[in-house]
Amino acid sequence: MKKLLICRHAKSSWDQPWLSDRERPLAQRGLRDAPVMAKRLKTNHIFPNKIVSSNAKRALQTAEIYQDEFSKEDVWFEKTPELYHASVREILQLLRKQDNRVKSLFIFGHNPGFTDLINYLGEPLDSLPTAAVFGFTFTTDQWTAISPENASFWFYDFPKNQSPKIL
Template sequence: MKKLLLIRHGKSDWNNPDLSDFERPLNERGLKNAPMMAQRLLDNNIIPQKIVSSPALRAKQTAEMFAKTLGIADKEIQYSKEVYEATSTDLLGLINMFDDQYKYIALIGHNPGLTDLILHLCDSGMYNLPTCGMVMIHFPFTSWEMVSYETGSLKFFDFPKSDTEIDSILS
């Protein structure tokens, strides 16, 4: 079985109009929410083996905070330019190339690509992945290459303002 945790980067800071979209950092709320959401995973012993992230600053900061909270080594964080501004098709192509030695990978990126990917991979009933939102999808395969549209099973959906505990969703 393969497990994919999709995470949208934390809330970004729009205060400096001179920064490009790629260079925008997390704002105060994003800096607070990323470690909080990672802690929710840790509290439920949900720890990916690897993180693949967009190299955009806000995604990179989110990935670093998740890795720190979850105790994931820096060598297990991969920054992939293919994640930035990716469509669901682009993201699926990247997922299909994941190394099969990893059973559980977190992918940190951006909307609308992530939300579109979730809608295509499983029957989630979700219309938008909020900033710092997380979705866990399981696939009944031994190879990432086999992941395709409508082959996933949604295990949980969590976001910073959610009042539902992950452990109650997983029970």
């Protein structure tokens, strides 16, 4: 079985409008919400083998906060431009390239691609909020084989959620 956590970056700052979209950092709210979400996962014994993040600053900062919450020695970490404003097709290509030794993969990136991926895999969602995490399990041992047919909803959580549903 493979586990995928789709993690949208935490709230970004617009305090420096001259920065490029890729260079926008997290806002104070994002810096507050990201560790809360990482701790919730850890409390529920949900750990990554690997983290892959968009190279946009806000996504990378969010991913690094999560990595700090987990044991860095046990987690592979990769940043890539492939997740920056990626389409479903591009995200699936990235997922299907993963080493099969990775059992639990956390990806950090952006809407609309992440919401589109969630819908493609079979769960209706209007928009993945900032700092939200959406989990799927796949009944396969090969990343190349992941598809809507072997995807199952695992959980969905976001900072304002008072009762996350984890199956």
